[in-house]
Amino acid sequence: MEFEDRRGQVQRQKYDCLLFDLDDTLYPLSSGLAVGCRKNIEDYMVEKLGIEKTKIPDLCNLLYKNYGTTMAGLRAIGYDFDYDDYHSFVHGRLPYENLKPDPVLRSLLLGLPFRKVIFTNADKVHATKVLSRLGLESCFEGIICFETLNPTHKSTVSDDEDDIEFVGSKLSSSSATSKPEIFDIIAHFDQPNAGTALLPKTPIVCKPSEDAIEQALRIANINPHRTLFFEDSIRNIQAGKRVGLHTVLVGTSQRVKRADYVLEIMHNIREAIPELWESDKMAEVNYSGVAVETSVTA
Numbered sequence: 337m338e339f340e341d342r343r344g345q346v347q348r349q350k351y352d353c354l355l356f357d358l359d360d361t362l363y364p365l366s367s368g369l370a371v372g373c374r375k376n377i378e379d380y381m382v383e384k385l386g387i388e389k390t391k392i393p394d395l396c397n398l399l400y401k402n403y404g405t406t407m408a409g410l411r412a413i414g415y416d417f418d419y420d421d422y423h424s425f426v427h428g429r430l431p432y433e434n435l436k437p438d439p440v441l442r443s444l445l446l447g448l449p450f451r452k453v454i455f456t457n458a459d460k461v462h463a464t465k466v467l468s469r470l471g472l473e474s475c476f477e478g479i480i481c482f483e484t485l486n487p488t489h490k491s492t493v494s495d496d497e498d499d500i501e502f503v504g505s506k507l508s509s510s511s512a513t514s515k516p517e518i519f520d521i522i523a524h525f526d527q528p529n530a531g532t533a534l535l536p537k538t539p540i541v542c543k544p545s546e547d548a549i550e551q552a553l554r555i556a557n558i559n560p561h562r563t564l565f566f567e568d569s570i571r572n573i574q575a576g577k578r579v580g581l582h583t584v585l586v587g588t589s590q591r592v593k594r595a596d597y598v599l600e601i602m603h604n605i606r607e608a609i610p611e612l613w614e615s616d617k618m619a620e621v622n623y624s625g626v627a628v629e630t631s632v633t634a
């Protein structure tokens with residue numbers, strides 16, 4: 337949006353778009369969903385993937401740290417599973433009833449004259465359910481979620497692995513029923529001077545990968561330099577900053593490097609980032625006949 341001030345100079349709003357993470361950003365961590373999610377992921381690893389219970393804490397930490405999500409890490413080290421099955425197991429039993437409609441946030445969001453888009457690593461079913469519980473479905477023009485960045489089915493990489501095996505890999509057995517070889521990431525990091533260079537790659541695209549953020553921005557036609565990115569994860573904020581986004585770390589009052597703003601809870605957005613309402617002020621001046629709105633850009 338552009339405005340002409342009293343000296344005839346055109347002023348342009350700093351932002352076109354507000355990009356929001358979902359979990360622990362639009363609702364507080366205290367809702368208990370994050371704890372439930374972690375517990376369900378651990379149960380999935382034991383019950384569905386047959387991983388030893390004693391290895392779970394170390395494995396979860398290493399996968400989350402090196403791959404962005406535990407799911408992305410599990411796929412990288414060789415576990416193959418159905419994405420929908422994983423998501424329904426991990427999210428299906430979350431205490432969604434803890435999320436209540438948030439009319440205060442709804443009214444704040446609806447009052448902001450910018451594009452508003454959700455960007456989450458979670459799947460669409462979960463994102464839709466959370467937004468519906470919070471009463472915020474109509475506040476956003478779209479949701480970038482797991483399926484947006486990972487539209488192809490899980491088997492792509494497994495097929496490639498089969499191909500390699502077929503043309504003569506070091507694997508002795510070519511039986512279709514043989515278990516996939518699992519990269520022992522715990523043993524890897526137990527070695528002195530273990531680095532990340534030799535870690536297997538994941539086929540899953542997710543935050544905080546800069547590629548994932550750039551893909552999301554491209555898909556939604558978002559210019560990072562004119563976008564404010566709200567996130568509760570410091571590493572996602574850091575990655576967002578590296579691709580040019582302006583950043584708001586949500587859930588803390590302590591300033592951190594690469595966060596342009598910090599916001600303890602979303603309800604404080606007006607006090608923490610008053611410039612988002614500056615267009616209102618300019619419009620009010622316009623009504624008094626001093627300034628004139630000259631054009632509106634999409």
Ligand SMILES: [Mg+2]
Pocket residue numbers: 357358359360361567568569
């Ligand atoms: Mg989050």
